[in-house]
Amino acid sequence: MNTVTLHTHHSYVALIELNRPDAKNAISLQLLAELQEKIQEVKRNKARVLVITGVGDSFCSGADLKERKSMSDLQVKQFLKNINLCFSDLANLSIPTIAAINGFAFGGGLELALSCDIRYASEAAQMGLTETKLGIIPGAGGTQRLSRIVGESTALEWIFSGKKLSGKEAMVRGLVSQVFSPDSLKESSLALAREISESAPIAVSAAKKAVRRGLELPMESALEWERLCYFETIGTKDRLEALQAFAEKRKPNFKGE
Numbered sequence: 001m002n003t004v005t006l007h008t009h010h011s012y013v014a015l016i017e018l019n020r021p022d023a024k025n026a027i028s029l030q031l032l033a034e035l036q037e038k039i040q041e042v043k044r045n046k047a048r049v050l051v052i053t054g055v056g057d058s059f060c061s062g063a064d065l066k067e068r069k070s071m072s073d074l075q076v077k078q079f080l081k082n083i084n085l086c087f088s089d090l091a092n093l094s095i096p097t098i099a100a101i102n103g104f105a106f107g108g109g110l111e112l113a114l115s116c117d118i119r120y121a122s123e124a125a126q127m128g129l130t131e132t133k134l135g136i137i138p139g140a141g142g143t144q145r146l147s148r149i150v151g152e153s154t155a156l157e158w159i160f161s162g163k164k165l166s167g168k169e170a171m172v173r174g175l176v177s178q179v180f181s182p183d184s185l186k187e188s189s190l191a192l193a194r195e196i197s198e199s200a201p202i203a204v205s206a207a208k209k210a211v212r213r214g215l216e217l218p219m220e221s222a223l224e225w226e227r228l229c230y231f232e233t234i235g236t237k238d239r240l241e242a243l244q245a246f247a248e249k250r251k252p253n254f255k256g257e
Helices: 029-044 065-069 073-091 108-114 142-150 152-161 167-172 185-197 201-214 219-234 237-247
Strands: 004-009 013-018 049-054 058-060 097-101 104-106 118-122 126-128 178-180
Touching (some): 013 029, 013 185, 029 073, 049 058, 049 185, 058 097, 058 108, 073 108, 097 108, 097 185, 104 108, 108 142, 118 167, 142 152, 167 178, 178 185, 201 219, 201 237, 219 237
Parallel strands (some): 013 049, 058 104, 097 118, 104 126, 118 178
Antiparallel strands (some): 004 013
């Protein structure tokens, strides 16, 4: 049985669902391999936006600790390498990514969400980097990505204490963008994805690249980087289509060209 599924919505929206509800969508060796495979498939297809969520009452509860207990130290190190590669592939996708956090998102589960560009959460969601309660630290990008999102002091507070946050608290502290009822989270996330998919895809990718790289640069260099990313859109057919659509008072039909 597959533990990760990939579907297409509204032509250009890809939906990945973690499908181990009985195990709270914990990251097993099989799930990690299938997630990596689906991310590569998204790279190859024509998706303009990716949404990731979980089946059941959990987004992803983290590593499968039952499976982890049987692993040797060497196997744990290999797992850590593989999960970092997987999450980095997700973070480095050129298209926007949205995590729809529908329930528990602890440890590696929150690190998966942190690898996405945008995080929406359910009112029923609980999340946190709880690794210190297990004698380890976040090892799939959590120490680095969380601190860049909520700031060093807040990230250290949460990581040191293994703090668990509700969806609403996570929104107040800037970890998630919006919180929805459990019944409307998935559709709200897909609605945002559909809206993004109707924008010019080359421009959206250029904007993502401008923001991501720009955050690592001094302001003067970042503004120059933004200008270079802008240049990528000037010669596109989509830019001409937008101008034509404006003149004709119609909605543009972007082709990603």
